[in-house]
Amino acid sequence: EVQLVESGGDLVQPGGSLRLSCAASGFTLSSYWMHWVRQAPGKGPVWVSRISNVGSTDYADSVKGRFTISRDNAKNTLYLQMNSLTVEDTALYYCVRAKGLPGQAADNWFDPWGQGTLVTVSS
Amino acid sequence: DIQMTQSPSSVSASVGDRVTITCRASHIIHNWLAWYQQKPGKAPKLLIYTTSILQTGVPSRFSGSGSGTDFTLTISSLQPEDFATYYCQQANSLPLSFGPGTKIDIK
Numbered sequence: 571e572v573q574l575v576e577s578g579g580d581l582v583q584p585g586g587s588l589r590l591s592c593a594a595s596g597f598t599l600s601s602y603w604m605h606w607v608r609q610a611p612g613k614g615p616v617w618v619s620r621i622s623n624v625g626s627t628d629y630a631d632s633v634k635g636r637f638t639i640s641r642d643n644a645k646n647t648l649y650l651q652m653n654s655l656t657v658e659d660t661a662l663y664y665c666v667r668a669k670g671l672p673g674q675a676a677d678n679w680f681d682p683w684g685q686g687t688l689v690t691v692s693s
Numbered sequence: 694d695i696q697m698t699q700s701p702s703s704v705s706a707s708v709g710d711r712v713t714i715t716c717r718a719s720h721i722i723h724n725w726l727a728w729y730q731q732k733p734g735k736a737p738k739l740l741i742y743t744t745s746i747l748q749t750g751v752p753s754r755f756s757g758s759g760s761g762t763d764f765t766l767t768i769s770s771l772q773p774e775d776f777a778t779y780y781c782q783q784a785n786s787l788p789l790s791f792g793p794g795t796k797i798d799i800k
Contacts (some may be wrong), residue, residue: 616790679742
């Protein structure tokens with residue numbers, strides 16, 4: 571069974587840092603495009619970042635230069651390093667896999683999703 | 694950046710009703726559109742991708758159509774488990790973006 575389990579969310583002060591983790595099981599994480607998507611309370615989802623199967627990365631402008639997506643192939647785990655956090659970064663952060671393997675035109679469809687990990691930025 | 698809008702923002706409906714949700718993109722996205730269903734406290738669930746392809750396991754009462762900038766999600770006969778919030782998402786270009794959502798609640 572394909573499963574994604576996020577962790578690392580916490581309450582942090584503005585300007586602080588956090589590292590989110592996403593442990594994958596049931597598939598090889600490095601074979602797929604992987605994404606982070608966040609959702610503020612009562613709002614729609616917002617795409618944050620992605621990493622390709624070959625390791626290229628992209629970011630939303632709102633997090634570029636502050637967030638870094640990476641993965642540990644040996645641990646089959648995805649990460650999101652978040653620095654210089656602001657109150658606008660407060661959200662539930664989801665780890666999401668691309669629906670299909672690269673070359674199947676499914677890199678940017680989101681399925682499955684993890685359960686999310688909550689990041690709260692507040693003084 | 695491509696902005697996504699949805700209408701209506703909410704709709705009250707009854708079991709058995711036909712419900713149609715509209716999604717509009719600020720630029721042409723060809724057929725690079727997906728629909729997700731989200732229930733309270735749960736992660737979004739992929740329903741339809743590439744405008745009209747049903748994800749495995751999604752009931753056939755769900756259908757999607759459109760092209761260019763205008764798209765629709767139709768539920769042909771609303772079931773109790775369909776009361777949820779629905780989001781469209783474009784995958785034509787970065788940044789990937791979602792619509793603001795349409796909530797279907799019980800009339």
